[in-house]
Each structure stands twice: as structure tokens, then as C-alpha cells.
Amino acid sequence: MRARSGPTLEHRVVAEQLRLARERAGCGLAAVAAALDLSEATVRRIERAETALDAGQVRDLLKYYKHPEADARRIRASLARANEPGWWHRWRDVLPAWQRDVLGIESSAGVIRLWHPALVPDLLRTADYAAAVEAVRHPQAPPAVRARRTEFLRARQERFRERGAVLWGLIPEAALCTCVGSPDVMREQLDALRLATAHPNITLQVMPLTAGPHALTGAPPLELLRLPVPEVPDHAVVGGPGGEATLTHDRDTVSAYRMLMDSACGAAPAAGAELPALYRW
Known part of the structure; x- marks a missing residue:
């Protein structure tokens, strides 16, 4: 497990990709939060990389958005690399x-x-x-x-x-x-x-x-x-x-x-x- 620290560049890219995926799916923050039993503030923080990006939450979000599976796999792989311990x-x-x-x-x-x-x-x-x-x-x-x-x-x-x-x-x-x-x-x-x-x-x-x-x-x-x-x-x-x-x-x-x-x-x-x-x- 990666030691908790500030978001890396990779985390911020994943967060932005999640925001774009939601917008392409035509989903509002409130609807996403209700469907996945999250608060609207949590969804917003995920999209801003202001909280730890959980692999399960990212998977559920992409599934809810019906995001193309090939692209979803790439996003999940990017998150896995981002969650590896930093060189420091x-x-x-x-x-x-x-x-x-x-x-x-x-x-x-x-x-x-x-x-x-x-x-x-x-x-x-x-x-x-x-x-x-x-x-x-x-x-x-x-x-x-x-x-x-x-x-x-x-x-x-x-x-x-x-x-x-x-x-x-x-x-x-x-x-x-x-x-x-x-x-x-x-x-x-x-x-x-x-x-x-x-x-x-x-x-x-x-x-x-x-x-x-x-x-x-x-x-x-x-x-x-x-x-x-x-x-x-x-x-x-x-x-x-x-x-x-x-x-x-x-x-x-x-x-x-x-x-x-x-x-x-x-x-x-x-x-x-x-x-x-x-x-x-």
C-alpha cells in the first residue's frame, strides 16, 4: 500500500479522466452520489484528487458511467501505478x-x-x-x-x-x-x-x-x-x-x-x- 501523501501527477490525471467520463455519460454529481451511496462532496473531491483514489470506487464509477472497458482498464492500470510508493x-x-x-x-x-x-x-x-x-x-x-x-x-x-x-x-x-x-x-x-x-x-x-x-x-x-x-x-x-x-x-x-x-x-x-x-x- 502506498504511504498516504499528496496526489501525484498520475492521480490528478486519473481524477480528471473520471470527471470527463461522468460528463460524457451525462451524469450529475448528485445522481452519481445517490447511485453509489456516496456524498456529493466525496464525488467532487475524487474528481479533484483531494482524497485518496480507491480502486474499488474508481471501478464502480467507471461501471456506472458505462465507460468503454478498454479505456476503463487503462485508467485502472494508471491508478495502480500511481498508488505504488513514491521514490521518496x-x-x-x-x-x-x-x-x-x-x-x-x-x-x-x-x-x-x-x-x-x-x-x-x-x-x-x-x-x-x-x-x-x-x-x-x-x-x-x-x-x-x-x-x-x-x-x-x-x-x-x-x-x-x-x-x-x-x-x-x-x-x-x-x-x-x-x-x-x-x-x-x-x-x-x-x-x-x-x-x-x-x-x-x-x-x-x-x-x-x-x-x-x-x-x-x-x-x-x-x-x-x-x-x-x-x-x-x-x-x-x-x-x-x-x-x-x-x-x-x-x-x-x-x-x-x-x-x-x-x-x-x-x-x-x-x-x-x-x-x-x-x-x-
């Missing part, structure tokens, strides 16, 4: 619920755009830089727990590289001037960023200290996720206090954040420009 399952003991929600979508995103107002975004951090951030954010956590969180981040970065997803990061130069860990850690981090810019799927822009206010000035950490399937809209991950974040797929909200990101990137030096020569490190 081995780290579930150190992952908060909000992060499992994000991973279900981020792990399938084709394009990831990142902004952080004060630090190097996590997908671009070295292990030592990430460990230093963990030590500041979670000083009371046992060292073994912090080490596992850093190990998880490295696995997350490796999965991103293996998938060949596109990453576009915007970093304020101030983040590169902030000593996280030690000068040695910062030198290693800057070298890693320079190497990252040579990767064809990674684009990095640095907002200079001399730049004026821009669209993301004062904005929290932001991650925009573009999914490779038409059934699922783009998502935004908006950072909060203590490193926590909120995942949203509200179209107006995501569109507003995308426009802010576009504007800020347009105000930064062109992608591919040399990283600032920070001689202090």
Missing part, C-alpha cells in the same frame, strides 16, 4: 506532509522555475550548503535527522537530472554574498553554480546588487511547475516561514506568479552571463 518513500519519516504534496507534482514536472530571495534555491545547493541551511532552520533536530534531510535533497537533485527536466533559476546576488556555512562552503557552492550553467537544461540568472526593485522584490521563495500533460494545470509552490511551503494549482494565482517571474527575469542580466566575481570567498 524511504525518507518519509523526515518529510513534512506539505513536502510530500509538492513531490507528487515536482517529480513529474517538465519545466521548473525557481526564485529565492536570500539563498541558493534548494535544487541547486551543494550538500554542505544544504546541511548548513538545515542546521540554522532546525537547530533542535538530531544531527541524524538533519543528515537524512540533506541526503534526501541530494536524491531529489539526482532524480531531477535523470529526468532531463528543464530548470530556470533566478537568484539575487545578495544570496551569493551571504556566507552560509563557511567561506569554503561558499566557494564550493559558487563553483557548483558555474558548472550548472554549462548544463543544457539549466538556465541561471543573477539579479545584481545594483539593480533596483523588481517584480519579485520582497516575494517569498517561489517554484513554478509546468506539467507535461494537458489534464493537469501548472502549479506554484510558495514558500513560508521556516522553510515550509504551500502548493497551489489555482489558475489565477499561478498565472499571477508566472507574470511576476517573467517580469523579474526580464529585469535581470541575460541568461548565460558570468556569475559575479565574489572575491571575498
